Amino acid sequence: MALFENLSDRMNHIFSKLRNRSKLTELEIKQAMREIRVALLEADVNYGVVKEFTAKVSEKALGEEILKSLTPGQQIVKIVYDELVALMGSTHQKLAVGDRPPTIYMMCGLQGAGKTTMCGKLALYLKKQGKKVLLVACDVYRPAAIKQLKIVADRVQTECFEMGQIKPLKIAQEAVKYALKNGYDTVILDTAGRLHIDEALMDELVGLKKEMKPTEILLVVDSMTGQDAVTVADAFNKQLDITGVIMTKLDGDTRGGAALSIKAVTGKPIKFSGTGEKPEDIEAFHPERMASRILGMGDVLTLIEKAQDAFTQEEAEKLSKKMRENSFTLEDYLEQLESMKKMGNLGDMVAMIPGLSGRLKGAPQIDEKQISHSKAIIRSMTPQERRNPEIIKASRRKRIANGSGTSIQEVNQLLKQFEMMKDMMAKMQKGGLRGLRALKGMF
Amino acid sequence: MGFFQKIVAGIKKTKDALSKKLFFAFSARALDDEFYDNLEEALLVADVGYEATEALISELKDEIFSRKIKKPEEARDVLKQLMIDDLDYEIPEFEYPLVILLSGVNGVGKTTAIGKLAHMFKDMGKSVVIAAADTFRAAASDQLEVWGERAGVRVIRHNEGADPAAVVFDAISSAKAKNTDVVLVDTAGRLHNKKNLMAELQKICRVVERELPQADFRKYIVLDATTGQNAVSQAKIFSEDIETDGIVLTKLDGTAKGGVVLAISKEVELPVTYVGVGEKIDDLIPFDATDFVNALF
Ligand SMILES: Nc1nc2c(ncn2[C@@H]2O[C@H](COP(=O)(O)OP(=O)(O)OP(=O)(O)O)[C@@H](O)[C@H]2O)c(=O)[nH]1
Ligand SMILES: [Mg+2]
Numbered sequence: 001m002a003l004f005e006n007l008s009d010r011m012n013h014i015f016s017k018l019r020n021r022s023k024l025t026e027l028e029i030k031q032a033m034r035e036i037r038v039a040l041l042e043a044d045v046n047y048g049v050v051k052e053f054t055a056k057v058s059e060k061a062l063g064e065e066i067l068k069s070l071t072p073g074q075q076i077v078k079i080v081y082d083e084l085v086a087l088m089g090s091t092h093q094k095l096a097v098g099d100r101p102p103t104i105y106m107m108c109g110l111q112g113a114g115k116t117t118m119c120g121k122l123a124l125y126l127k128k129q130g131k132k133v134l135l136v137a138c139d140v141y142r143p144a145a146i147k148q149l150k151i152v153a154d155r156v157q158t159e160c161f162e163m164g165q166i167k168p169l170k171i172a173q174e175a176v177k178y179a180l181k182n183g184y185d186t187v188i189l190d191t192a193g194r195l196h197i198d199e200a201l202m203d204e205l206v207g208l209k210k211e212m213k214p215t216e217i218l219l220v221v222d223s224m225t226g227q228d229a230v231t232v233a234d235a236f237n238k239q240l241d242i243t244g245v246i247m248t249k250l251d252g253d254t255r256g257g258a259a260l261s262i263k264a265v266t267g268k269p270i271k272f273s274g275t276g277e278k279p280e281d282i283e284a285f286h287p288e289r290m291a292s293r294i295l296g297m298g299d300v301l302t303l304i305e306k307a308q309d310a311f312t313q314e315e316a317e318k319l320s321k322k323m324r325e326n327s328f329t330l331e332d333y334l335e336q337l338e339s340m341k342k343m344g345n346l347g348d349m350v351a352m353i354p355g356l357s358g359r360l361k362g363a364p365q366i367d368e369k370q371i372s373h374s375k376a377i378i379r380s381m382t383p384q385e386r387r388n389p390e391i392i393k394a395s396r397r398k399r400i401a402n403g404s405g406t407s408i409q410e411v412n413q414l415l416k417q418f419e420m421m422k423d424m425m426a427k428m429q430k431g432g433l434r435g436l437r438a439l440k441g442m443f
Numbered sequence: 444m445g446f447f448q449k450i451v452a453g454i455k456k457t458k459d460a461l462s463k464k465l466f467f468a469f470s471a472r473a474l475d476d477e478f479y480d481n482l483e484e485a486l487l488v489a490d491v492g493y494e495a496t497e498a499l500i501s502e503l504k505d506e507i508f509s510r511k512i513k514k515p516e517e518a519r520d521v522l523k524q525l526m527i528d529d530l531d532y533e534i535p536e537f538e539y540p541l542v543i544l545l546s547g548v549n550g551v552g553k554t555t556a557i558g559k560l561a562h563m564f565k566d567m568g569k570s571v572v573i574a575a576a577d578t579f580r581a582a583a584s585d586q587l588e589v590w591g592e593r594a595g596v597r598v599i600r601h602n603e604g605a606d607p608a609a610v611v612f613d614a615i616s617s618a619k620a621k622n623t624d625v626v627l628v629d630t631a632g633r634l635h636n637k638k639n640l641m642a643e644l645q646k647i648c649r650v651v652e653r654e655l656p657q658a659d660f661r662k663y664i665v666l667d668a669t670t671g672q673n674a675v676s677q678a679k680i681f682s683e684d685i686e687t688d689g690i691v692l693t694k695l696d697g698t699a700k701g702g703v704v705l706a707i708s709k710e711v712e713l714p715v716t717y718v719g720v721g722e723k724i725d726d727l728i729p730f731d732a733t734d735f736v737n738a739l740f
Binding site: 038041042043044046047110111112113114116141142143144145147148150151152155195196197222224225226227228229231232249251252253254255257258277 | 484487488489490492493548549550551552579580581582583585586588589590603634635636637667669670671672673674676694696697698699703722
């Protein structure tokens with residue numbers, strides 16, 4: 001595997017010898033561009049897009065004052081990062097609303113991209129903004145697709161309009177009538193997944209577009225898509241003139257270079273990302289976060305934001321101080337367990353930490369039942385034990401297990417998990433905060 | 444229509460970018476830097492991935508040097524052979540009773556492949572039962588039931604949210620009672636970085652091993668040919684978490700050519716067993732390395 005976790009590290013390596021020199025040579029810049037190229041290709045950014053991109057960046061890099069700066073590596077990463085953000089659209093783009101009701105959003109994309117799930121998420125998202133949303137089952141081909149949308153609609157407590165397996169256009173037309181009559185201001189059309197080269201099915205979408213005049217046509221793309229993303233997006237865009245893109249399954253460990261490729265070839269904004277299987281797992285798309293992800297720098301911003309949501313500022317400062325001093329105890333762990341639950345899975349968190357994303361395996365994952373067990377275990381320890389877990393030998397473990405109504409194995413596991421957590425914090429300290437500082441300079 | 448023909452038909456229809464690029468590369472006059480640049484591009488665009496591409500090119504260069512090859516056509520045959528060698532595995536024959544479990548990330552085509560496999564075994568005269576062990580995704584069992592009907596095979600299902608291992612247990616009990624040859628297990632899509640979901644998969648496997656220890660148990664990961672380098676991570680982690688025996692590569696009827704299997708082969712040595720080439724019940728074909736590579740060129 002790659003020798004360096006992320007582009008930042010690679011750049012630092014290339015330029016590490018240059019600190020005391022005042023000038024970078026063209027050759028060194030070229031070498032840096034090669035690394036950038038590899039990083040982008042490994043992230044699945046399209047070949048053609050990479051080529052254009054590195055050409056642009058090297059032009060900038062050669063022209064700018066970076067040669068004289070003390071941290072040429074970081075400077076180049078900054079240029080790359082800025083260009084990536086610029087390419088993906090600098091700000092978040094909101095969904096358009098129709099001139100007159102109902103607003104119609106038509107979802108489209110390849111098979112298995114995640115359209116149906118996204119329909120539910122979008123419905124919930126819009127409902128939270130006070131909209132009344134009708135989901136419409138226009139996937140009349142895939143077995144049980146209608147049933148799936150119905151369940152999805154149920155989960156987000158909205159209605160699903162379906163007419164069985166008849167012509168999708170007819171369903172859409174009837175749905176709009178139904179929406180108007182029943183006070184729905186927003187209609188989301190779930191269409192069947194299809195290949196961009198399937199002429200008959202692409203024509204069906206063109207027909208839907210012509211008759212329904214959707215406010216937005218949203219292309220749903222799996223963020224794990226490879227080089228073919230451009231071919232697919234280009235085909236959908238050429239035939240439908242899509243208005244936006246939604247990236248799904250970003251809770252995986254993909255670098256998601258497809259996002260960049262798609263924006264580059266279609267010029268259409270990426271509006272949302274899907275980050276889990278639950279209806280609330282939808283986020284407005286943030287180009288900055290995507291840029292650091294593509295570069296393998298971890299999604300530091302999301303991490304910070306999530307942490308901010310879950311902890312108060314004060315708590316966060318306390319925690320960060322403890323981490324710095326490496327004085328995190330089981331007492332603190334107990335305190336954090338609750339907040340941790342709010343932050344979501346620890347594994348998800350770790351995935352966002354620069355430099356750790358690749359080393360995710362073995363990171364503890366916490367579920368609610370386990371949290372309450374852990375709390376009981378820690379509460380059964382003496383204050384002294386909480387501060388010095390090393391003293392908890394066999395007899396103490398037995399006592400703690402009895403006291404908390406758990407087993408010795410569970411006590412062992414908690415202690416192991418605590419050690420892992422401490423270890424991780426130390427790593428976060430080394431890799432994470434350095435990366436964080438480096439990133440800070442960029443905003 | 445055979446595998447090769449089907450794929451070629453697909454390529455003709457799609458004016459496939461890769462074969463054009465490879466054709467372009469090999470129509471060079473000499474084996475110079477430009478030739479290697481074009482070749483690199485063609486492989487990268489096929490999702491072969493940076494490391495595997497560089498490895499293939501360097502192997503090719505070695506061969507060209509040691510065999511004193513001058514002509515691009517000859518180089519092409521060498522490269523083809525290198526790729527075939529990478530993908531050609533000896534796959535042991537099935538023995539019965541047989542259990543096949545399909546796993547993979549969300550939306551790759553697991554359920555559809557289960558339907559296709561059921562049909563294939565039925566055609567071979569085997570008795571089949573399907574375990575609808577995706578109790579998580581909305582309407583997953585209903586979807587599978589449609590496939591069960593199409594293939595004429597019984598489907599064991601529980602309610603949504605039930606323990607998937609319990610579904611598998613029931614399917615196996617049913618198979619034992621009726622002396623069924625093949626048990627096909629459909630599982631919920633899961634991203635490989637979610638530990639708890641991977642643990643659930645391990646539990647399902649343990650049930651199979653405990654309840655039907657004499658069975659030939661094959662665990663396949665289903666990969667979408669459209670996926671890029673993340674497929675390497677998928678293959679790696681799934682095969683670490685549940686000892687995986689092979690790959691089912693789906694959606695080869697699109698324009699993506701699934702070159703990532705070359706990268707996977709270099710890193711995890713996992714053979715491709717079947718490929719999906721459409722949404723119909725007979726759109727599943729045993730993998731053939733030579734045909735696959737020929738279809739790339
Ligand atoms: N074109 C094409 N489509 C396919 C192929 N295999 C599956 N599909 C389609 O891909 C979509 C997803 O397939 P499923 O079988 O539901 O995938 P899955 O992996 O079971 O999905 P989850 O259970 O939701 O994770 C469906 O629309 C299938 O019809 C294939 O080989 N070619
Ligand atoms: Mg399924």
